[in-house]
Amino acid sequence: MANMTGAQALVRSLEDEGVDILFGLPGGQILPVFDVLYDSSIRTILVRHEQGAIHAAEGYARATGKVGTCVVTSGPGATNIVTGMADAYMDSTPLVVITGQVATNMIGTDAFQEADITGITLPVAKHSFLLKDARNLPEVVAEAFQIARTGRPGPVLIDMPVDVSRQEMNYEGLGEVRLPGYKPTLKGHKRQIQAAARAILAARKPVIYAGGGVISSGASKELAQLARENHLFVTHSLMGKGCFSEADRLSLGMLGMHGTRYANYSICEADLLIAIGARFSDRITGKLSEFAPHATIIHIDIDPAEIGKNVNVAIPIVGDCRLVLKELNEILANLRGNKSNPRTAWTAQVEEWKRKFPMGYELEGKLKPQYVVERIYYLTKGKATICTEVGQNQMWAAQYYKATRPRQFITSGGLGTMGFGFPAAIGAKLGRPKDVVFDIAGDGSIQMTIQELATAVIEKVPVKVAILNNGYLGMVRQWQQLFYRKRYSSTSLERGVSPDFVMIAEAYGAKGIRVTETAQVDAAIKEALAYDGPVFLDFHVEPEENVYPMVAPGEPLSEMIGDICYPVEQVHPELAEEPFL
């Protein structure tokens, strides 16, 4: 007996899945669904471009740990979400993406606004469904959410033909999940965990390398316990930022291409590397054959395909990071007894590197982008949720905004999607309305999704955007300077000619503030924080500032370039802040 249409059942099933907010933009073939959303308890955020919808859903998912949802139409609406699918796939972000599709009898006829979106997204979807019969909808939606949020999370697509949206059907709640081929391994192999524990106790120079998997699995507490009880230094990937407090004495900050020298040197000297929820990307390892040359490697990950993919692993443990670490901590406590091994020599060595090679930059000269990030850090007391675009802005944000909690730092790590940060910030702010949410942007990246200013203004989402405006596609310019004889091919964005970000902000009904002098930075940030609405802060920073330290592509981590600079408060004690963490 039919009690509703496919579209009604879809929206009802989303409500039953606990969806409270979704991002979307309607069109012909998804009209029946938007018609139902008109009366739904789910808040629909209308974006100005479908790419904005999916990045906002990613920001929401990354900030809250829940599944992000977006709904778009067929054809161009669907193809506009492909970048976001690829982004979410690389960064293991749980999403359910619903696309409209032409009617089932029109599929394959090159109908108006038809695109084979399940085909196009095959390589970048954790899974996808082409829903050809509304009667399967209760199972398909339940399975889509289950797949998206469990195991190694990822984006799942449901393609919904318009006649299926209109089809009469019977909906009696979410269907049963039947996935005989999908059984993520959660519990680690006991003997392997014991072997890991013994290796940790025996190690003289151990280092933990933590990644985004620690955040996805909610293992921060267990990680902190592992590090503290066993005196282990922790370095993190870009995606792992926030999984272990960077204010902790044991934190080495980020490793890799733009990581800290002390993290990279520690990796080069380590005799044991404990990789947790991380995937040894090329931005982490540098020259693979010289990565962690003295280390035995323990690798804990829920995705068996990541283990042994890039590096040889001595002790592989497939499982959920949180469950594995919990068990590892228990075994370690038993083995350790009352003995404590502070590894004095190694600790002294790492602490000496920290003293000798700190993170810093020259404050003299024009307005420095690093200084802007540091001031945002201090004036938000290190508590803001930070989204970033991609490039220099992203690296400075990662280097100078210390994260102290998981889900605090939201960035496009794997795909490196310019234009990600602003819509992601909108999604993050909607997911965590009490947080101050900043997007640290570049003048190149922000222009890729700048139209979402309308979304932020109209939906009243008071995100703050700090544009580190250097007039260049800065990271590309940096590479041209270093590796292409300073031939700045197609990287100048002609600051001062176009656009005027303050006028753009005002044209959209947001606030715009321009900052050209170091002395104006604090007042501008405070003004932005005090304003109840979206703000563009247009910081005209030093145009040719580079991100350092740096490991040139293809070089080992030991070869870091860039002058040694001392932290600003060390050089300018008058700028030192009261510690607040």
Added chain:
Amino acid sequence: MKHTLSVLVENKPGVLARVAELFSRRGFNIDSLAVGPTERPGFSRITIVVDVAEHSLEQVRKQLHKLINVVEINDLVPERSVERELMMVKVSVNESSRGELIQITDIFRGKIVDVGRNACIVEITGPAQKLEAFEEMVRKFGIKELVRTGKVALQRS
């Protein structure tokens, strides 16, 4: 090194595309691929022959396992499995050479399944080496067309 993977999949739309796309995306070459229904309704078996080093084989298996519709993967070792492939060859013959073709076909336990004035179609099954040996033997007659199914295999009990 050639490996034969027997992959049990849910018989869902697009599953073959997912498997094929995975191989191309990860840079693995498929030597042959055969797919068909199994004893379990709703499930199909894909037999894939892939030419990769041992290390890459592990990646292929793990990546295949990540596909939601893939239920089970078996790496079939030749010594412990029965492998078969079917080949049909259309061979040029005339009155004087037909007899010799029939003799060769008999030796290979093949079957002549179509006889024309200028050509015969021979059906032959077996492991790949046998098919290749037969092909070599009849090349001198002139091969007009040739088709192979790709390998299927089952583990011995």
